[in-house]
Amino acid sequence: MxxxxxxxxxxxxxxxxxxxxxxxxxxxxxxxxxxIAFWQSEGNIMWQNFSSWLLFAGLVFGAIGLIAxxxxxxxxxxxxxxxxxxxxxxxxxxxxxxxxxxxVHAGDGWTAVVPYGLFLxxxxxxxxxxxxxxxxRKYARLAWRV
Numbered sequence: 393m394x395x396x397x398x399x400x401x402x403x404x405x406x407x408x409x410x411x412x413x414x415x416x417x418x419x420x421x422x423x424x425x426x427x428i429a430f431w432q433s434e435g436n437i438m439w440q441n442f443s444s445w446l447l448f449a450g451l452v453f454g455a456i457g458l459i460a461x462x463x464x465x466x467x468x469x470x471x472x473x474x475x476x477x478x479x480x481x482x483x484x485x486x487x488x489x490x491x492x493x494x495x496v497h498a499g500d501g502w503t504a505v506v507p508y509g510l511f512l513x514x515x516x517x518x519x520x521x522x523x524x525x526x527x528x529r530k531y532a533r534l535a536w537r538v
Contacts, residue, residue: 406470406473407460407461407464407467407470407473407474408460408461408463408464408470409457409460409461409464409475410473411460412453412454412456412457412460413457413461413483415449415450415453415454415457416450416451416453416454416457416486416487416490416520417450417520417524418450419446419447419449419450419453420446420447420450420486420490420513420516420517420520421517421520422442422446423442423443423446423447423450423493423513423516424510424513424514424516424517426439426440426442426443426446427439427443427505427509427510427513428510429442430443430505430506431505431506431510435501435502439505440497440504440505443497443505443509443513444494444497444498447490447493447494447497448494450490451487451490451491451494454483454486454487454490455487457483458483458484458487461475461480475527476526476527478526479523479526479527482519482522482523482526483523485519485523486516486519486520486523489512489515489516489519490516492512493509493512493513493516496508496509496512497509
């Protein structure tokens with residue numbers, strides 16, 4: 393029979409979503425960078441392909457993060473570390489804008505990135521940054537409460 397110390401119980405309460413949520417933010421930030429590189433290189437197709445793959449990877453890890461978040465809603469031990477409603481809403485909006493951005497990037501050539509793809513990448517980045525700030529504020533309040 394295994395005896396769990398308090399340290400073991402605290403580590404069991406780590407939310408699963410925290411493992412997957414940072415990946416989409418990194419991928420969407422890098423997608424903005426590769427869109428800017430595409431724009432500045434005057435249409436080097438390599439940057440458009442990088443953007444498309446980064447958007448795809450961000451969406452895949454974002455979907456995994458949503459599933460992990462739903463599992464965290466079920467777990468009682470992760471109750472204090474659950475994100476607030478605004479954080480969840482912003483995260484879903486970020487994924488929706490990134491999905492639209494991925495559809496825009498599915499086109500060929502210059503017009504797939506420069507007029508609307510670059511704008512949607514910037515909007516995705518700003519929304520992701522705002523979601524991270526809103527989420528971090530809750531965790532900062534929890535740290536001071538302990």
